[in-house]
Amino acid sequence: MAYDYIIVGGGSAGSVLANRLSARSANKVLVCEAGQDTPPGQEPPEIKDSYSGTAYFDPRFHWTELKVHTQIVSHNNPHESRPPLRKYEQARVLGGGSSINGQMANRGAPTDYAEWVARGAEGWQWDKVLPYFKKVERDLDFSNEWHGKDGRIPVRRIPVDHWTKHAQAVGEACKLAGMKFLPDQNGEFVDGYFPVTHSNAEEARVSAAMGYLDSETRKRPNLTISTRTQVKSLLFEGTQCVGVTAVIDGKEQEFRAREVILSSGAIHSPAHLLRAGIGPVGHLREMGIPVVSVLEGVGQRLMDHPSISLSSFIRRGARMNEHTRRHIHVGIRYSSDMPGIPKGDMFVAVVSKSAWHAVGEQIASLLTFINRTYSETGQVKLASTDWRSEPVVEFNLLSDKRDLDRLMSGFKKMAALQLSAPLKAVTDNPFPASYSDRVRKIGVVNNKNKFITSVVAKFLDGPAALRKYMIDNFVIEGFTFEQVMTDDEALEAFIRKAAIGVWHASCTCRMGRPDDPMSVVDTQGRVKGVQGLRVVDASIFPIVPCANTNFPTLMTAEKISDAILLSS
Numbered sequence: 001m002a003y004d005y006i007i008v009g010g011g012s013a014g015s016v017l018a019n020r021l022s023a024r025s026a027n028k029v030l031v032c033e034a035g036q037d038t039p040p041g042q043e044p045p046e047i048k049d050s051y052s053g054t055a056y057f058d059p060r061f062h063w064t065e066l067k068v069h070t071q072i073v074s075h076n077n078p079h080e081s082r083p084p085l086r087k088y089e090q091a092r093v094l095g096g097g098s099s100i101n102g103q104m105a106n107r108g109a110p111t112d113y114a115e116w117v118a119r120g121a122e123g124w125q126w127d128k129v130l131p132y133f134k135k136v137e138r139d140l141d142f143s144n145e146w147h148g149k150d151g152r153i154p155v156r157r158i159p160v161d162h163w164t165k166h167a168q169a170v171g172e173a174c175k176l177a178g179m180k181f182l183p184d185q186n187g188e189f190v191d192g193y194f195p196v197t198h199s200n201a202e203e204a205r206v207s208a209a210m211g212y213l214d215s216e217t218r219k220r221p222n223l224t225i226s227t228r229t230q231v232k233s234l235l236f237e238g239t240q241c242v243g244v245t246a247v248i249d250g251k252e253q254e255f256r257a258r259e260v261i262l263s264s265g266a267i268h269s270p271a272h273l274l275r276a277g278i279g280p281v282g283h284l285r286e287m288g289i290p291v292v293s294v295l296e297g298v299g300q301r302l303m304d305h306p307s308i309s310l311s312s313f314i315r316r317g318a319r320m321n322e323h324t325r326r327h328i329h330v331g332i333r334y335s336s337d338m339p340g341i342p343k344g345d346m347f348v349a350v351v352s353k354s355a356w357h358a359v360g361e362q363i364a365s366l367l368t369f370i371n372r373t374y375s376e377t378g379q380v381k382l383a384s385t386d387w388r389s390e391p392v393v394e395f396n397l398l399s400d401k402r403d404l405d406r407l408m409s410g411f412k413k414m415a416a417l418q419l420s421a422p423l424k425a426v427t428d429n430p431f432p433a434s435y436s437d438r439v440r441k442i443g444v445v446n447n448k449n450k451f452i453t454s455v456v457a458k459f460l461d462g463p464a465a466l467r468k469y470m471i472d473n474f475v476i477e478g479f480t481f482e483q484v485m486t487d488d489e490a491l492e493a494f495i496r497k498a499a500i501g502v503w504h505a506s507c508t509c510r511m512g513r514p515d516d517p518m519s520v521v522d523t524q525g526r527v528k529g530v531q532g533l534r535v536v537d538a539s540i541f542p543i544v545p546c547a548n549t550n551f552p553t554l555m556t557a558e559k560i561s562d563a564i565l566l567s568s
Helices: 012-022 110-118 126-136 165-176 208-212 265-275 281-286 401-418 437-443 447-460 464-475 481-486 488-498 550-567
Strands: 002-008 029-032 137-139 153-157 192-195 223-226 229-237 240-248 251-262 300-302 307-314 328-334 346-351 363-370 378-381 392-394 427-433 533-535
Touching: 002 012, 002 240, 012 029, 012 208, 012 223, 012 550, 029 229, 029 251, 110 126, 126 137, 126 550, 153 208, 165 192, 165 328, 165 346, 165 401, 229 251, 229 265, 251 265, 265 378, 307 401, 307 488, 346 401, 363 401, 363 427, 401 427, 401 481, 401 488, 427 464, 427 481, 427 488, 437 447, 447 464, 481 488
Parallel strands: 002 029, 002 251, 029 223, 137 153, 251 533
Antiparallel strands: 192 328, 229 240, 240 251, 300 378, 307 363, 307 427, 328 346, 346 363, 378 392
């Protein structure tokens, strides 16, 4: 069967591309999504929920076999064992990450896009990308030059008087610390604390699939959305990509197209290229894959935002309230003031509920992540030529010492906030938190975990001495608050062990100049050295922006959709 465009992946970028390219009736468009559908009016309740913790922890919506290395062996201790593999919750469902993520709708800094241009992404400076950010959104709160009113993704903010008492206490602590209150984090990009902007309307998630693949869009006769469809391989005739082989219900099918667009994310898009013989020549030969195009940048320079969490017990009355199921009401943006690093390089998500279960409702977190990260030595490579096997993924999150140093100072900054009077009044027992395998296991939504956490929660709500005993013996993993606050070696060890990314995998198929040996695609997503093949997703970012990656990905897909339509 022949199409004009085959889109491999129905996530954030794929949903935008499917909508925009099929809007022209002459274009016949096929979307191949490995996960399940989220039909309008029949979305799984876990996905539609304004609280993201249920979908995020549900293995029905993940690539369940995907595991990653987050750290490299410390230069200070080269004899230490390699850090263990960690599960990585990459979405496998229509809408992709936007169907399970935290729904945070931020854009990044103008300086991010200036650096994109400096790295070869000509035409992607701030004044060129802002119109596409505005095209994405329908802002329910603001109507000004910064915001769109007609986009397919509604955005809003939780008003301060609806924040939890915990979030309000954080706001008061920020005010006492001299921070500026920003009504709109996506207006002027300056330091301060603010109500988090999120892609949500009327207490329900609006994923890219919900916004862009709505009922009217699905009625288009020239658009086919094929879910539970995993692309096995790209088809080539010489250096021309002519289609894909996909597996649907266990059966192989071949689909042909004038152009194939990979929108499978920064882990799976480079894996598709590598299996097709596009990538670093040494790795392709090592795997026994015939070389179609030598592109040394494929799978290289993987980036994410390294993060660390300072958690605490929330006292009764300061927990989630009746106004909203959203659990992140307030954010903080600040500058480390490290020489040579742009302003606004640090971000804190104030989490007033850490998981769906009873204990999660009692635990708050100040989740600090590096907005402008410099660790870019991560990589994605093949473990096997078998299309069913997951690639090897190495984030190497703290490979640049500036990132380690800023997480250490950031933890201390949040500790000072945590120990301020407003927060001490509503929290107790602060501790350095780790997203460990134990936390993951108890986070899976099932009746067993519901029972266990309900019992533990009763003890935590008991006498202070019992609560401290429970937290010290059953919650803390290896490091106490007192240790990391008084011993920098302990703080560094904790951060090296516990730092994780925030599911913002990016940059493995970077945009850049034609003469840049590490660039993979041009400024319209076209793969160098071949024809009929593009990549459009977060993998083409030259650097990961100072933002959760969903909205920059939506913007990118909108911008390249326009370029495709203009040139066709």
